[in-house]
Amino acid sequence: MMDVRNTWDQWPDMNGRFGEFGGRYVAETLMPLILELEAEYRRAQDDPAFKAEMDDLWHIMSAARRRSILPSA
Numbered sequence: 001m002m003d004v005r006n007t008w009d010q011w012p013d014m015n016g017r018f019g020e021f022g023g024r025y026v027a028e029t030l031m032p033l034i035l036e037l038e039a040e041y042r043r044a045q046d047d048p049a050f051k052a053e054m055d056d057l058w059h060i061m062s063a064a065r066r067r068s069i070l071p072s073a
Contacts, residue, residue: 044050
């Protein structure tokens with residue numbers, strides 16, 4: 001038996017697994033595409049242009065999120 005708290009800060013692990021027996025919760029037919037996407041994303045993370053574009057997008061999305069949760073005046 002695993003003696004580990006089930007919290008969102010621990011799962012999924014670096015391999016996308018949920019605990020000792022947990023797998024990825026996607027349809028099996030999508031797994032080849034998911035794995036390809038994951039490999040491309042890992043490779044792109046080393047590209048400074050990709051990182052800069054992602055940073056810009058995160059900034060835009062987080063600003064939009066903050067605006068959407070602010071109470072109306």
